[in-house]
Amino acid sequence: MNNYWVKYGINFIFIILLQGLIINQFQLCGYVYPMVYIVAILMLPFETNLFLSILLSLALGIGVDAMSDTFGLHTSSSLLIGYIRPYFLKLIKPRDGYDSTMLPTIHDMGKTWFIMSTGILLFIHHLWFFTIEILRFDLLDISLIKTFLSSIVSLFIILLLQYLFYKPTKQ
Amino acid sequence: MKNLLNFLKKFRDFLIFFFLQVFILSLFFNSKNFHKATFINSSSSISGWMLDKRHNITKHFYLEKENDSLAVENAKLMEKQPNSFYHLQNKIFSIHDTLFEQQYDYIPATVINSTSNKRNNYITINKGTLHGIQKEMGVICKEGIVGFVVDVSAHYSVIKTLLSDKINISVRLLEQKGVKGQIKWDGRDSKTCQLHGITSDTRILGNETVITKGSKGIFPEGIKIGTISDNIENNGSLTLDINVKLSTNFDNIYTVYLVKNVLKKEQHNLESNYFNE
Numbered sequence: 001m002n003n004y005w006v007k008y009g010i011n012f013i014f015i016i017l018l019q020g021l022i023i024n025q026f027q028l029c030g031y032v033y034p035m036v037y038i039v040a041i042l043m044l045p046f047e048t049n050l051f052l053s054i055l056l057s058l059a060l061g062i063g064v065d066a067m068s069d070t071f072g073l074h075t076s077s078s079l080l081i082g083y084i085r086p087y088f089l090k091l092i093k094p095r096d097g098y099d100s101t102m103l104p105t106i107h108d109m110g111k112t113w114f115i116m117s118t119g120i121l122l123f124i125h126h127l128w129f130f131t132i133e134i135l136r137f138d139l140l141d142i143s144l145i146k147t148f149l150s151s152i153v154s155l156f157i158i159l160l161l162q163y164l165f166y167k168p169t170k171q
Numbered sequence: 172m173k174n175l176l177n178f179l180k181k182f183r184d185f186l187i188f189f190f191l192q193v194f195i196l197s198l199f200f201n202s203k204n205f206h207k208a209t210f211i212n213s214s215s216s217i218s219g220w221m222l223d224k225r226h227n228i229t230k231h232f233y234l235e236k237e238n239d240s241l242a243v244e245n246a247k248l249m250e251k252q253p254n255s256f257y258h259l260q261n262k263i264f265s266i267h268d269t270l271f272e273q274q275y276d277y278i279p280a281t282v283i284n285s286t287s288n289k290r291n292n293y294i295t296i297n298k299g300t301l302h303g304i305q306k307e308m309g310v311i312c313k314e315g316i317v318g319f320v321v322d323v324s325a326h327y328s329v330i331k332t333l334l335s336d337k338i339n340i341s342v343r344l345l346e347q348k349g350v351k352g353q354i355k356w357d358g359r360d361s362k363t364c365q366l367h368g369i370t371s372d373t374r375i376l377g378n379e380t381v382i383t384k385g386s387k388g389i390f391p392e393g394i395k396i397g398t399i400s401d402n403i404e405n406n407g408s409l410t411l412d413i414n415v416k417l418s419t420n421f422d423n424i425y426t427v428y429l430v431k432n433v434l435k436k437e438q439h440n441l442e443s444n445y446f447n448e
Binding site for chain 2: 017020021024027029030031032033050051054058061062065066067068069070071072073075076079080082083132133134136139142
C-alpha cells in the first residue's frame with residue numbers, strides 16, 4: 001500500500017502540471033474548457049476517509065488555481081467533489097461492498113461502472129464550476145452548454161489517460 | 172457541552188468542508204473587485220516559472236506571424252518620424268518641440284499564458300516590479316486595448332483583460348467627439364463587446380471606430396477598441412444597445428505594451444479631493 005501512495009503522489013503532481021500547462025491551452029471554441037484534474041480525487045482508493053479526501057482536494061485545487069488565474073474557483077469545485085465522492089461511492093456500493101484490493105480504475109471496475117460514476121461526478125464538478133463562474137440568470141444557456149460540452153471532452157480525455165497510464169491491479 | 176462535542180465530532184468533516192468552501196468562495200468573489208485580487212495566481216514565482224518554461228518551448232510557433240505584424244507596425248511608426256516629412260516651411264519645423272512633453276511611457280512585454288474562453292479572462296506576462304510594472308497600469312497591444320494589471324510579482328504580472336465582468340472603460344467615437352459611453356462585456360463572444368450609455372437620439376453611421384477617452388489616465392486618449400457592427404437595436408429605452416467588434420484578437424495575443432502615465436499621481440491627488448471613491 002505504501003508503494004501505492006508514492007505512485008499516487010507522482011500522479012498527483014503530474015495531473016496538476018498536465019492541467020496547468022497543457023489542457024488549459026485547449027481553446028477549441030469558446031464553449032469547451034476541459035478540466036481533467038479531478039481524476040486525481042477519483043483515483044483515491046475506496047476506503048479513503050473523508051478528511052483525507054477533503055485535504056487532498058484542497059491541495060489539488062490550489063495547485064491548479066495557481067496556474068490558471070481563476071482565484072479559487074477550481075479549489076471550490078474540487079473541494080465539492082472531494083466532499084461528495086465518499087458519499088457517492090457509498091450510494092452506488094455493490095451489495096457485498098468494494099473489494100479492498102481493487103482500485104477505481106477502468107480496468108478493475110469495468111467500463112460501464114467507470115464511465116457512469118466518472119461522468120456523474122464530472123458533470124457535478126463542471127456544473128458547479130461554470131455556474132459559480134458566470135453566476136447570471138441571463139447567461140444560464142451558456143453555462144449549461146459549457147457544462148455539457150466540457151464534460152464530454154473531459155470524460156474523453158480521462159478515458160484516454162486511463163488506458164495510457166494505468167494497468168490492471170495484479171490479483 | 173457534551174452534546175455540543177458530540178455534534179462537532181459527528182459533523183466535523185462537514186464543518187471543515189463548509190468553512191473551507193465559504194472562505195475560498197469569498198476570496199473568489201473578492202477577486203472580481205479589481206483592487207483585491209488576493210488568491211495565489213500565476214504571478215507567483217513557482218507557477219510563473221513553469222509557465223515561462225512552457226512559453227520557451229511554444230513561442231517558436233508564433234514567431235513568424237509576430238515578426239510580420241511587428242514589421243508592419245514599424246513601417247507605420249517610421250512614417251511618423253520627422254525625417255519622413257519634408258519641410259514645407261523651414262523655419263517653424265522643430266524636432267525638439269517644447270509644446271509637447273512626454274506623458275506616457277510604454278514597457279513592452281511578452282504574454283506567457285492567456286485564456287479567452289472564461290467569464291473572467293486573465294493574461295500572464297513575463298515582466299514584473301523589477302521592470303517597473305505596478306498595479307493598475309493599463310495594457311495595450313498594437314491592435315488595441317487589452318486590460319489592466321491586477322497583480323505583480325518580481326518577474327511576472329497578471330492582467331485582467333477587457334473580457335471580464337465588472338470592467339468599465341470610458342470611450343468615445345472617433346469621428347463624433349461628443350458621443351461618449353462605456354464598454355462592458357456580456358460574456359458571450361470573445362470577439363464582440365457592448366457599448367452602453369449612448370442616448371437613442373444619436374445618429375450612428377455604420378462602422379464607426381470606438382476609441383478610449385483617456386479620462387482616468389490609465390490609457391492614453393485614442394487607443395482603438397473596435398468598430399461598431401451594423402445591427403444597432405433601439406429597444407425603446409433611453410440608450411442604445413450597440414455591439415462593438417473588438418480589434419484586439421484575444422485568442423492570439425503575443426506582444427503587449429504597458430502604459431506608464433507620468434502624470435497619473437498628480438491627477439489622482441487632485442481628483443481625490445473631490446471624488447472620494
